[in-house]
Amino acid sequence: MRRPVLDTARACFSVVIVVLLAALPSGCVSPSGKLDTSGMSFSSEPLIGKIVWNDLITEDIDAARRFYGELFGWTFESTTRPGGRPYTLARSGKVYVAGMLQVDARADGKRLSRWLPYVSVTDVDSAVARAAAAGAGVAVGARDVSLGRVAAIVDPEGAVIGLARSRIGDPDDSTTAPGPGRVVWTELLANDPQTAAGFYRSVVGYEVRTIARRGGQYTLLMNRGSDRAGIFKKPADEMQSVWLTYFGVDDPAAAAARAQALGGKVLLPASPQLREGSMAVVTDPSGAVLVLQKLAS
Amino acid sequence: MRGIRITGWVLLFLSALSLSGCSGSVGVGLSVGVPVGDHGYISVGGGRWL
Numbered sequence: 001m002r003r004p005v006l007d008t009a010r011a012c013f014s015v016v017i018v019v020l021l022a023a024l025p026s027g028c029v030s031p032s033g034k035l036d037t038s039g040m041s042f043s044s045e046p047l048i049g050k051i052v053w054n055d056l057i058t059e060d061i062d063a064a065r066r067f068y069g070e071l072f073g074w075t076f077e078s079t080t081r082p083g084g085r086p087y088t089l090a091r092s093g094k095v096y097v098a099g100m101l102q103v104d105a106r107a108d109g110k111r112l113s114r115w116l117p118y119v120s121v122t123d124v125d126s127a128v129a130r131a132a133a134a135g136a137g138v139a140v141g142a143r144d145v146s147l148g149r150v151a152a153i154v155d156p157e158g159a160v161i162g163l164a165r166s167r168i169g170d171p172d173d174s175t176t177a178p179g180p181g182r183v184v185w186t187e188l189l190a191n192d193p194q195t196a197a198g199f200y201r202s203v204v205g206y207e208v209r210t211i212a213r214r215g216g217q218y219t220l221l222m223n224r225g226s227d228r229a230g231i232f233k234k235p236a237d238e239m240q241s242v243w244l245t246y247f248g249v250d251d252p253a254a255a256a257a258r259a260q261a262l263g264g265k266v267l268l269p270a271s272p273q274l275r276e277g278s279m280a281v282v283t284d285p286s287g288a289v290l291v292l293q294k295l296a297s
Numbered sequence: 298m299r300g301i302r303i304t305g306w307v308l309l310f311l312s313a314l315s316l317s318g319c320s321g322s323v324g325v326g327l328s329v330g331v332p333v334g335d336h337g338y339i340s341v342g343g344g345r346w347l
Contacts, residue, residue, distance in 0.1 A: 037323060055325050081326035089324055099324045110332035118325055140327045147322050152329045160331050168322050216347040235342025240334030267336065273344040281339055289336050 035077065039094020042169035046120050049206050049223035051186045052170040053118040053147060054098045054245055055162070056288060059111070061088060061102040063285040067262045068100075071255065072181030072247065076100075082145060092181040095171075113286040115245040116152065117186045118162035119229070120170050121204055124149040127163050131155070131203045155199055157191055157241035163203075173226070178248050184293050185246035189234035193219050196231055196241075214275075246279070246293040255292040256280035 058064045065088065068074050074090040074097065081087040081101065088100040103112050121127040124142045128151045132138060137154035144150075148167040154160050178184040190196040197208045197219045206221040206228070219231040234241060249255040253270040260266050263285035270280040270292075278294040 035323070040323075053323070053325055055327070057329055079324065081324075085326075085328075087324060087326040096323045099326055101326050101328065103328050103330060106330070106332065112330055112332060114329075114333045116327075116329055139329045139331050143327075145325050145327070147325050150325050150327060152327050154331055158334070160329060162325065162327065162329075164325065166322065213347045216345075218347045232347040233345075235345035236338045238335075238341065239338035240336075242333070242336075267339045268343050271343065275346055279346075283336065287333070287336065289333075289339065 035079070035089070036094075037096065040096065040175045041172050042166070042175075043172045044169055046122065046165060047170040047172070047223070047226075048120055048122055049204050049221060049228040050120050050170055050176075050226070051117045051183065051229065052120045052164055052166060053162070054183055055116045055118070056098060056100040056113075056284075057103055057116055058100060058113045058284070058286045058288060059103060059105050060113075060286040061086070061100055063263060064100055064288075067259070067264060067284045068098075070262050071259055074098075074181060092179070095175055095182070097182060111287045113284070113288040114160070115243075115288055115290055116160060116162055117183075117243055117245055118147075118150065118164040119204055121163045121165060124151050124163050124165050127151075127203050128153060131163075131199075134199050134202055136199070136203075153203075155196065155241070157196060159188055159190070159196075159241040159243050161243050178295055180248050180250060180295065182248050183245055184248040184295070185291075186229045187244050187246065187291075188229065188231045188241070189239065189244060190231050190241050191234060191237070193217070193231045193233050197221065200229075200231075242289070244281075244289060244291050246291040248295045249292045250295060252278065252280040252292045252294050256282050259284070259292070 077089045079087050090098045131153045135156040139152040139154050142151040148165050150164045152162045201208050209220045210217050220227050221229040256266050259282040265283045268281035270277045280292045283289050
């Protein structure tokens, strides 16, 4: 004779075991090993307009690992991308902060190494379509990856940015809080900031706010009251419009010197004339530009 | 009956897998082969960073 209470208890126990068995590996397995995201938390809703990921595209992955490991104290995990190609994940403490992938050098010698930010959008495919209609190029068409659905576009001025819609929500603001070696800001240097702002408003859905700063106009790209990125007129006409990724440091001058000692190059040293000494612009050994931003004390 | 029960457990397992919320979904890795241009010009106009 069966006992209902015992059957119910046994069923509940089995459910718990099954859920635990499922949760353990999915928590955190990359194609090549364990991927521990327990130090990160994700929003339940997409954080539209937020830069939710950054990839380093580099022509020398070994030099990049040495450089960023020494400069920011990052640790690395080797994974694979779809198709089995190598992909390195970088961690700062318990948080995954970036990815790194190697690309082959071009035969014509033109450099490819860059930091590529990914902005959260509601729908990648429709954002790509809006971008193309507004004069952008499509560097990589929409496709599914481990994060979710992504694409990369070349905006009408030639700056490259990624679009992303995560499957599990975006890293929340506590996960991406400023800190040493963390991405703290993303900024577009544009020839025509107002036109560029209009483009990103239509593609991403940003709210645009222009403020007076240091004798000029600085444009903030916002969503739901949060500043997500900035735009200002590029300081030199000869410069290619570019999205710049800012990393937090305690001392920009010291960090720039360290970057140079590690094989990078200082493009703009920290100086009182450059935002009151709060930043320096450097490249890593393969030429990718990054900004070293002094953290607020 | 046994087949139905096994199918049920498999479905439960897959549901838990998809809802566990810790699916290791970080990283993108698109190969974007767009030349970056000459970044040397960034060194020009350091006093014009707003």
